[in-house]
Amino acid sequence: MSQPNNDASITDAKRIEEIAKLRLHEDQVDEILNEYAQKASETFNLPVSLISIVLDEAQIFAASHGLEGWMLDTGGTPVEWSFCANSVKSGEPFIVENAKEHDVVKDNPLVKVDGIQCYAGAPMVTSNNFIIGNFCVIGKEKRTFSEDDIKKLKDFANEAVKRIEERVK
Amino acid sequence: MPQVDKYNYEAPTREFAIGTLIRSLGRDEAQRLWNEACNSNNIEGRANTLEDLERVSDFISEQPGVAGVLGKSLTVRIRTFKTLNH
Numbered sequence: 001m002s003q004p005n006n007d008a009s010i011t012d013a014k015r016i017e018e019i020a021k022l023r024l025h026e027d028q029v030d031e032i033l034n035e036y037a038q039k040a041s042e043t044f045n046l047p048v049s050l051i052s053i054v055l056d057e058a059q060i061f062a063a064s065h066g067l068e069g070w071m072l073d074t075g076g077t078p079v080e081w082s083f084c085a086n087s088v089k090s091g092e093p094f095i096v097e098n099a100k101e102h103d104v105v106k107d108n109p110l111v112k113v114d115g116i117q118c119y120a121g122a123p124m125v126t127s128n129n130f131i132i133g134n135f136c137v138i139g140k141e142k143r144t145f146s147e148d149d150i151k152k153l154k155d156f157a158n159e160a161v162k163r164i165e166e167r168v169k
Numbered sequence: 170m171p172q173v174d175k176y177n178y179e180a181p182t183r184e185f186a187i188g189t190l191i192r193s194l195g196r197d198e199a200q201r202l203w204n205e206a207c208n209s210n211n212i213e214g215r216a217n218t219l220e221d222l223e224r225v226s227d228f229i230s231e232q233p234g235v236a237g238v239l240g241k242s243l244t245v246r247i248r249t250f251k252t253l254n255h
Contacts, residue, residue, distance in 0.1 A: 004185060004188040020234045074252050076249075113175050
């Protein structure tokens with residue numbers, strides 16, 4: 001039987017409280033965040049971009065562009081499949097240029113079954129210094145990400161946080 | 170335990186759900202919330218079916234604060250199982 005997540009960085013009570021205060025678990029369509037996702041997808045010339053919020057046992061998509069298939073229906077995935085959760089643990093961008101050969105994700109069903117091949121995600125850090133999730137881009141082909149790409153992704157992440165925080169002021 | 174083989178993913182259970190609530194809310198508050206969710210949905214006893222569990226998690230996800238986040242997590246896990254198992 002599956003056991004509840006025991007990774008303290010993911011289940012941290014203060015971090016979950018921050019997500020609750022920002023009301024990120026509530027179903028809401030934010031066209032501005034969706035526009036950010038679309039712009040990132042175009043900037044990186046990758047089919048999918050997500051603003052993923054990492055909860056205790058799942059990630060949910062606060063906004064997306066290009067998402068299709070079952071994840072569009074569920075609006076998220078179990079947290080153990082979340083590439084973005086790696087940034088919540090490390091505080092750093094998480095980069096996957098060739099998922100099939102990447103030690104952390106090569107056995108992930110999103111790679112083995114759904115065919116994700118490349119990923120770049122930058123942590124979204126709130127003004128209270130909590131990492132709530134990642135702004136990420138995803139593709140089904142191998143590719144490299146430059147330092148400039150990562151900087152652009154961090155800028156998108158910062159803009160998304162600014163928007164998220166403004167919503168609850 | 171029902172499982173989606175391709176994804177090596179088991180159906181969420183009552184025990185799993187309560188375990189996540191206890192971890193974040195403490196045993197007493199978790200039990201109180203669970204009972205309230207079951208009572209509100211006319212679920213007697215243990216919420217043993219996935220459908221019952223989904224109704225309970227939907228109720229919890231509508232609660233304010235941290236409980237709502239925990240409920241949303243459970244809801245996504247249940248919907249993932251139902252969608253992939255369809």
